[in-house]
Amino acid sequence: MELLSAQMGDYMTTFEDFMKPYGLVSKIDAFGYLDYLKTHxxxxxxxxxxxxxTADTPLKASRGEGKTTTTIALIDALRARGVDAAAVLRQPSMGITAAGSKGGASGGGKASLAHPELVDWGLCGEMAAIENAQNLLVSFAEKAADEGLLDTILLPRVSEVPSRSLRQIAVDRGKSNRSERVVLTPTCELMQIVVLSRSMDEIAQRVAAMTAGTKDGKPVTFGSFVDLWRITNMLGGAVQPAYMTTQAGSPVYVHCGPFxxxxxxxxxxxxxEMACALHDVVVVEAGYGADAGAQKWLDIAAREFGAAxxxxxxxxxxxxxxxxxxxLRWRYPFHINRLEGLGIATFxxxxxxxxxxxxxxxLRETAQQLGFRRPIIGNLFxxxxxxxxxxxxxxxTALGVTADGVPAGSLDAESGAQTAQAQVVQDLQSHQGIDIVDQMRWIARSAYGVPAERVLEGPLFADSLAQARSLCQGEGLDLNDMVPVAVKxxxxxxxxxxxxxxERTVTLKKMEVHTGAGLVQVNLTTSLTTPMPKIV
Amino acid sequence: MELLSAQMGDYMTTFEDFMKPYGLVSKIDAFGYLDYLKTHxxxxxxxxxxxxxTADTPLKASRGEGKTTTTIALIDALRARGVDAAAVLRQPSMGITAAGSKGGASGGGKASLAHPELVDWGLCGEMAAIENAQNLLVSFAEKAADEGLLDTILLPRVSEVPSRSLRQIAVDRGKSNRSERVVLTPTCELMQIVVLSRSMDEIAQRVAAMTAGTKDGKPVTFGSFVDLWRITNMLGGAVQPAYMTTQAGSPVYVHCGPFxxxxxxxxxxxxxEMACALHDVVVVEAGYGADAGAQKWLDIAAREFGAAxxxxxxxxxxxxxxxxxxxLRWRYPFHINRLEGLGIATFxxxxxxxxxxxxxxxLRETAQQLGFRRPIIGNLFxxxxxxxxxxxxxxxTALGVTADGVPAGSLDAESGAQTAQAQVVQDLQSHQGIDIVDQMRWIARSAYGVPAERVLEGPLFADSLAQARSLCQGEGLDLNDMVPVAVKxxxxxxxxxxxxxxERTVTLKKMEVHTGAGLVQVNLTTSLTTPMPKIV
Structure with missing residues (x-):
């Protein structure tokens, strides 16, 4: 902790009261710290x-471009230049790592976390707690069904360990043989709720608003039959980000949300938010490609949920x-130009x-021909x-921070960053209330470059839209107020x-509402039929 | 830690090198510490x-007699008398607690753990890690089946969260519709392996010897197709006991194994073992009643696996x-007399x-009439x-330790404890190699008071015995070398x-071998058909 204070400056004095050592990492009461800042x-x-x-769209899902490695290298490099930089990483899915389907997500080589084994192998049990809590909700739904409060259960069970044969299961075999599916823990609604919530009270409210199932065709939420403290007690450790360092000692916060x-x-x-209160520059990793992670950071986290x-x-x-x-060469410049056009200095x-x-x-010449900013190039591993x-x-310079070897106060005039800010203000107006299909058309245009007339609807889409609308109505909600999450x-x-x-098109295939998270999952293009991978 | 040293004396100096703070508890590298003692x-x-x-046989499974409360009260009381006493508790099943099927297992009232919420709500994720690891083994078995290495999978999936409808499931619905069952995590073979093993190498060897399933009727073990490091990496934190204290500050170690x-x-x-190296008196909790927990500590842990x-x-x-x-009044004196007869001073x-x-x-008069030692009586809550x-x-006095108010060196002459030690030596001879049904008859007689001629065999028993024998033979093992675990x-x-x-009888209903743990589960009397409870 003393080392930490020395590294991180004055604001750590208070912050340390909200941290506890947890083996080789520390866990942070982020809710408590942010609340303290608000009240002080x-x-x-x-x-x-x-x-x-973020990254170029990968050629294969299993092939990472090196976002975590880059994030780690960047903060190490910024700190070497005298900038107080930190990183915020997502916790990788242990199940996927353990199954050998993908390497870990803890950087690599010289751009690695200290103790990468911790982040790759379950950290402090956060994801497991979220898994248990969502599964407990399903068990309570089952009890409610036994008691006649529900006749269908809509919330899926979850598993952090991938297993092809869990994609579709029948439970209560030999009796009701009820059809169910199991989804991967990091993708579940409860994980979304933990990612988006700013207090345990908000989590409890969102869990209460989760749809358990239906009774006589009408949706029933968990708030009507579950003691919420059972769920929030289970999440006590899961809501706390972990503090780690890179091998070079730079601060890294790890919490929630891959996929x-x-x-x-x-x-x-x-x-x-916490990292922004503590550091001048916060490098945030969002994956996979810019069409996924960046789209979601900008359109969901920033625009709809108030993130920076x-x-x-x-x-x-x-x-x-x-x-x-x-x-596929068009994709990389598309991403760069899109972000740059939003007033974000994009490298x-x-x-x-x-x-x-x-x-x-x-590579430098190609970048110049494409009109990019000067690229950063290196073997980071x-x-x-x-x-x-x-x-x-x-x-x-673009960040407007002072650093060794850069004249203080120089600003990035040529990038157009400031003129584009006007556009950003407009982009930051919430889309809530706009017709949900129009919201999807907006995403297709802005994030994938496909105009409205080439956004098609698959054969099942109209039905699933009507169902989603009806489900929301049954809970006193408006589907158009849900924030769309592209599933692809x-x-x-x-x-x-x-x-x-x-000629490129985007097909809307089906949608599914997560009333607790306030999201609507919209499957499109070649979406996976299930988020439960098999071991490869 | 300084407080700990003051409380626990000289041996903590080294021990502390094997401890790390983990939020409000500490985790202990017990393997490392015991290895250190061996090599030093x-x-x-x-x-x-x-x-x-241990306890009287409860009238209902859900009704605890107060073993954890007693354990905590006992060490607090012993320490108040100047005895260096510590407790070792099992980690309760969070799923059961969260489901409201049973209170927590962290003591109660004035005889409670400090921070009981931690032990009741998942501690440091140990059980969740064991759950993930066993489920990953099943996923690997599934992959092996896809590749033609297995045609049946025998290892069940596990869930810490209880759910009636997971007792019997069909996976890969719409395709193979393979029948499976899900068992409660704390009862699974991998939990047994963690309970019994003294090193990570031993865990890896035991995981390798676990039966994955069969191919053409011959058993196949996980060692033939799984990278064992994937499993042991997942268990890195799960093998470490947690150090906690009672509200009065007495040391308590919590690790594994309810049910x-x-x-x-x-x-x-x-x-x-670790607690015995550090303290003069170690109070160990084993439940439910003496017919279950004490029987298993004596016949399995002590006699077959070298525990104290x-x-x-x-x-x-x-x-x-x-x-x-x-x-049912016969049961309590039966337990007391049985343990006393084994040379254990039983209170x-x-x-x-x-x-x-x-x-x-x-109560005191009844105890005297029954020839018991002077009972300990109080409202411990x-x-x-x-x-x-x-x-x-x-x-x-029976423990032969010095304490405030007890003359040093006084020994418990009247109890017959010493003469009974001769009997104990005989009882400590391993039963390995004795016919497995005779081993069960021995348990029925010694732990339940039912002689061999009233140990019956249910209609399915002969078949399951033959299958178990054949499975063992297929792996080069002898069923009679497996240690029986009564399931009832x-x-x-x-x-x-x-x-x-x-007129009392015991019926052997079926058996199932856990080749990795070296155990054979034997269902008897009114055993549960499944260890997966429903939410009540």
């Missing part, structure tokens, strides 16, 4: 600027992802692999933050990314 | 004596349990409820350890506890 406005706090780390393909894919809002609008973005790609598939970052050092001049440290002048393959933005721009 | 024989250590806290009705029902062996034989036992009852059902303890103080003279502190002279209702010892002694 005289207390000093920083107003950290958010740098969003931007089928859920939010962003860390908890409180972890970012990023001052800058870093869009990671591999040298190969960017260039080797001519039909390309090429994460080199072994043997690619020779490509740097070519091999060299860590050191290799990008002296490439950060433009980023530091992480490797595609449209129905046909390989087609020419004017 | 010059290092001082205590040779603590074990006091087993003596369907599994072991004892805390991890390493947590008890208890020097003394305390058998908890309520005033009502003991006396109010005339047909009745009557845990009074509000309004029962007036019964003390009657209301009064805590203080109410029994001055009733512990006989126990302290916690509220009955025989098929008909209400019948006269010479």
């Amino acid at each position: 406005p005289e207390e000093g706090r920083k107003q950290g600027k958010v740098v969003l780390v 931007a393909n089928v859920s939010l894919g962003i860390p908890s809002l409180v972890s970012v 609008w990023p001052t800058a973005a870093v869009v990671v790609t591999r040298a190969t992802t960017w260039r080797d598939d001519p039909a 390309p970052l090429v994460n080199l692999w072994e043997g690619e050092d020779g490509e740097i001049p070519d 091999r060299d860590g933050g050191q290799v990008v440290s002296d490439q950060l002048n433009d980023l530091i 393959s992480p490797a595609t933005m449209t129905d046909n990314d390989n087609a020419p721009e004017n | 024989p010059e290092e001082g250590r205590k040779q603590g004596k074990v006091v087993l806290v 003596a009705n369907v599994s072991l029902g004892i805390p991890s062996l390493v947590s008890v 034989w208890p020097t003394a036992a305390v058998v908890v009852t309520r005033a009502t349990t003991w006396r109010d059902d005339p047909a 009745p303890l009557v845990n009074l409820w509000e309004g029962e103080d007036g019964e003390i003279p009657d 209301r009064d805590g350890g203080q109410v029994v502190s001055d009733q512990l002279n006989d126990l302290i 209702s916690p509220a009955t010892m025989t098929d008909n506890d209400n019948a006269p002694e010479n």
Whole structure:
């Protein structure tokens, strides 16, 4: 803790009262700390600027571009330049890591967390607690069904461990043989609630508003039959972000929320708010590609739930992802230009692999031809933050922070960042109340480049829309007030990314309301039929 | 930690190197500490004596007699007398607590743990990690089945959250519709392995020896197709006991293993070994009644797995349990006399409820008539350890420890404890290799009072015995080398506890081998058909 204070400055004195060592990490009472800041406005706090780390759309879901590695390298490099930077990471899914379906998400090589094994192998049991709590809700729904309060159960059970055969199950075999499905814990509604909530009271209210099932066709929420304290007691540790460091000692907060393909894919809002109160620059990881993680940070977290609008973005790609598939080469510039157009100073970052050092001049030239800002390029695994440290002048300038070797107060005039701010204000107007299909059309246009006339509806969509509308009405809600969450393959933005721009379509396939989280999941393009992977 | 050292004496200096604060508790690298003691024989250590806290057979499974409350009151009282006593508790099942099926297991009133909410609501995620690890094994088995390495999967999935409808499920609905069952996490084979193992290597070996399923009728173990490090990595935190204190500050170690009705029902062996190295008296809780928890501590932990034989036992009852059902009144004296006959100084303890103080003279008289040692009686919830502190002279004398107010070196001559030790030596000879049905007959006689000729076999038993034998043979094992674990209702010892002694029978219903744990589960009497409760 003393080391921490020395690193992090004055604001740690109070903050430390809200931290407890937890083995090799510390856990933070983020709700308590943010509440303290609210009730003690005289207390000093920083107003950290958010740098969003997102990525090119990956060629395959299982192939990461290196967002976590980049995030870690960036804060190590910024701190080496004298900037008080910290990172906020999502907790990876242990089940997926343990199953060998994907490496961990703790960085790599010289750009790694200290104790990466902790973050890869379940951290402090946060996700397991969320799993148990959602499963307990299903058990209470089952009891309610036994008692005649429900005749269908809509909330799925969850499992952190992937298993193909749990996608579709029948429970109570030999008796009711009720059909159920099991979803992956990090994608479940309760995880979304923990990501979005700013207090335990808010969590309890949202759990109460979750739809348990229906009785005689009318929706029934959990608030009508569950003691909410049973659920919030289970979540006592899960709502606390973990404090860790990189191997170089830079501060990292880890909390909640992977899987931007089928859920939010962003860390908890409180972890970012807290980091912004403590640091000048907060690098936030949101994945997979910019069409998923960045879209969700901007359109859901920032616009609808009050999270910080990023001052800058870093869009990671591999040298190969960017260039080797001519039909998909449009995606990377699309992401960069989109974010830049929103007034976010957006930097390309090429994460080199072994043997690619020779490509740097070519990569720089391509970036220049495309009108990008000067790209940040390096083998982050091999060299860590050191290799990008002296490439950060433009980023530091865009952030308006002081750093070693950058003249104080210089501002990023050429980027148009300031003129674009006017546009941002308009973009930050909530979409709540706008017709939900129009909201989806807006996402298709802005995040995937597909205009309204090419947003199609699949054969089941109209029915699922009507059902979603009816479910909301039954609970006194308006479907148009729900915030849409796109559910799609992480490797595609449209129905046909390989087609020419004017032929690409987006198909809305079905929707499902999460009344507790205040979200509506909308499946589109080549969405997964289920978020429960198998072991590969 | 400084407080801890002051409380616990010299041996803490080294021990503290193996502890880490973990929020409001500490976690202990017990494997590391015990290994250190082995490799540093010059290092001082205590040779603590074990006091087993067990209970009368409860009238209902959901009605605890107060074992945890007693355990806590006892160590508080012993420490008040100057004895260095500590407790080892099992971690309760959060799912059961959260579901409201049973109160927590963290003591009550003045005989409570500090921070009981932690132990009741998932502690540090230990059980959740065991759940994930066993479920991951099932997922790997499923993958092996997809690849043709298995045609049946025998290991059940687990859930800490109870759910009636998970007792029998069909997975891969609409395709293979494979029948499965889900068992409660604390009862699963992997939990048994963590309870019994003394190193991570032993855990890995035992996981490798777990039966995944069969291929062409031949058993296949997990060692043949799973990377064991994936499982042991998941268990990194789960193998570490938690250090807590009572509200009075007495040391308590909490680790693993509730549910003596369907599994072991004892805390991890390493947590008890570690406590014995650190304290003069270690009070170990094993439940439910003596026919379950004590039977399993003595016959499984001590005799077959090298755990400490208890020097003394305390058998908890309520005033009502003991006396109010005339047909069941035989059970309490049976337990006391059985343990006393094994050379264990056995003390009745009557845990009074509000309004029962007036019964003390009657209770003492009954105890005397039954030839018991002087009973320990008090309202432990209301009064805590203080109410029994001055009733512990006989126990302290039996333990041969020094305490305030007891002459040093006085020994418990009248109890016959020493002459009975000869018998104990014989009882401690392993039963491995003896015919497994004879081993069950021995348990029925010694723990339930039913002789061999009244141990019956149910209609399915012969088949399940043959299958178990064949499974073992297929893995190069001998069924007779497996240690039997009785699976039965916690509220009955025989098929008909209400019948006269010479009519009581025990029926062996079926068996199931846990080749990794080295155990064979034997269902008998009114065993549960499934260890997956429903929410009540």
